[in-house]
Amino acid sequence: MARRSLWQRHRNKVLFSSATVAFIFSTGAVSLYLIKKWLWRQQLKITEQQFVKEQIKRRFTQTQQDALYTMYELVPVLSLVLVKDLNVDEIVGSLKGKKLLRKLSRDFKDAERDGLSSGMSTSVTEAQATANATPDNARTKAELWNDLKLKSLVKLCTVIYSVSSLLLLTRLQLNILARREYLESAVKVAVEKKSSTPGFFTSWINSIWQTPPNTSQAFQKENSVSTDLSEEAQQIRKSSYINEQAFLSFSWWLLNRGWLQFKSLAEKLVEREFGELNPRDVLSVEDFGERLSRVLHSINKELLVQPQHQSKDEKQPVKQILLPDSNLEQFVLQQTLDPDALKQLYDDNTVLRQLLNETSKCVQSTASLVVLESLVNDAFQFTMLHVEESVAKKNKRKPVDDDASSVAASTAADVKFQMALFSVSCKGCCDEMLKSGVVSMNNMFLQRLDSIPELDDLSASVYSNFGF
Structure with missing residues (x-):
């Protein structure tokens, strides 16, 4: 009776205490489970963010590599185009023909003087007549050398700006496309993830109250919708x-x-800086570099310096060089696309319009002009290194100085070379810049330009500019 009375007296307290302990324990267990699940989700989220960052970085690096490989393919095309108007090799061939003609003439005179047989003299005479039949024989040797001087320098400047501009345009195009492709794929993944992961309580309630649909009808309906969506997506x-x-x-x-x-521009400015020099005139590498630098600086001033009072309708010169005016866009497309693709563009060119508008803004931006100037400056440095090395190898004469100590102390910049030697070296530099065929991927000029930091900074800015 004492025990029963004790239990009856404390029964409510015991039950309340037990319920409280059970509630606290269950609440703690649930809270611990929720905290662990939250921590797991946060860890998963961090892992996903790191993966996305690595993926963005890898895709960016691959895009820049693709741009370099694209340049390996485009530079040989540029080389073929330049040959039509700036065929320096033809002038060199004519000069070699002149040299061969003089040699044959001397041999012919020696043969006549030595009283050789008429058969030998006839063959020499025929060879001389063949050499005389070349079209450039009407021009003198001095005229050919002067033509080589001007054309080699004009081609050098044209190559510097054309390759630099082509690299800039290629980087802009591929980074804009890569960003657009990545953004589309990221949005698609996010939408699919959101649609495939409904809330826990929503899915639980739906699983209770919804009746299972007819399997065959559901399959047919889903198959029909997916087919329609697939065709639309493919289009x-x-x-x-x-x-x-x-x-x-x-x-x-x-x-x-x-x-x-x-x-x-190069023709006008090269004539101004180098026109008065004869092929036999001598100048140092430093003097040659200063003259060439003035040519490039003047071209920069014409193309890259934006006027202070520029009207809205006035277009930046570089934009007109890199991209056609809107009234010429159709002409470019007709030159590059097949009729089926043109018809598709007639129906919908929304994406093309967006891409061109963004590229036009990028090309005319101050950042792009700064990068182009940096590319030109780096190309100038490459040119001077190549020319200095080339003239030193080709020059057979040694500097004459009575004072042996001054010769030892003089630098390469003090040695003077004929303008003709600089002309030949400029031709060789152009050949090095426009390497094609199996050696195109060993183009050190392209690799050097591709590695300047300013170009990578601009590419990263365009690639990460999701505001467009």
Whole structure:
């Protein structure tokens, strides 16, 4: 009775205490489970963010590599285009023909003087007549050398600006496309993830109250919808692909039309700086570099310096060189695309319009002009290193100085070389810059330009600019 009375007296307290302990324990267990799940989700989120960052970094690096490989393919095309107006090899061949003609003439005179047989004299005479039949024989040797001087320098300046501009345009195009492709894929993944992961309570309630649908009817309906969506998605994908290919094809303008403005400026300024020099005139490497630097500086002033009072309708010169005016865009597309692709663009060119508008803004930006100037400056440094090394190898004469100590103390910059030697070295430098064929991927000039920090900074800015 005592025990029963004790239990009855404390029963409510015991039950309340037990319920409280059970509640605290269960609440703690649930809280611990929720905290562990939250921590797991946070860890998963951090891991996903790190993965996304690495993926963005890898894709960015791959895009810059793709741009360099694209340049390996485009530079040989530029080389073929330049040959039509700036065929320096033809002038060199004519000079070699003149040299061969003089040698044959001397041999012929020696043969006549030595009283050789008429058969020998006839063969020499025929060879001489063949040499005389070349078209450039009408020009004198001095005229050919002067032509080589001007054309080699004009071609050098044209190559410097054309390759630099082509690299800038290629980087802009590929980074804009890569960012667009990444953004589309990221949005798609986010939408799919959100739609495939409903809330826990929502899915639990739906699983209770919803009746299972007819399996066969549901399968047929889903299959029909997926087929329709697949066809629509394929059409959208095809249209987007054609728009992107059309966008990339606009490099045709620079390769076939835009570079002519570089040539025109170079012709005027090279004539101003080097026109009065004869092939036999001598100057040091430093003097040659100063003259060439003035040419490039004047071209920069014409192209890269934005006027203070520029109207809205007035376009930046570089933009007109890299991209055609809107009234010429259709002409470029007709040169580069097949009829089916053109028809597709007639139906929908929204993507192409967006890409061109963004590229136009990038090309005219101060950042792009600074990068282009940096590329030109680096190309100048490459040129001077190549020319200095080349003239030193080709020059057979040694500097004459009575004072042996002054000869030992003199630097290479004090040694003077004939202008003709600089002309030949400029031709060789152009050949080095425009390497093609199996050696195109060993183009040290392209690799040097591709590695300047300013170009990578601009590419990163364009690639990460999701505001567009």
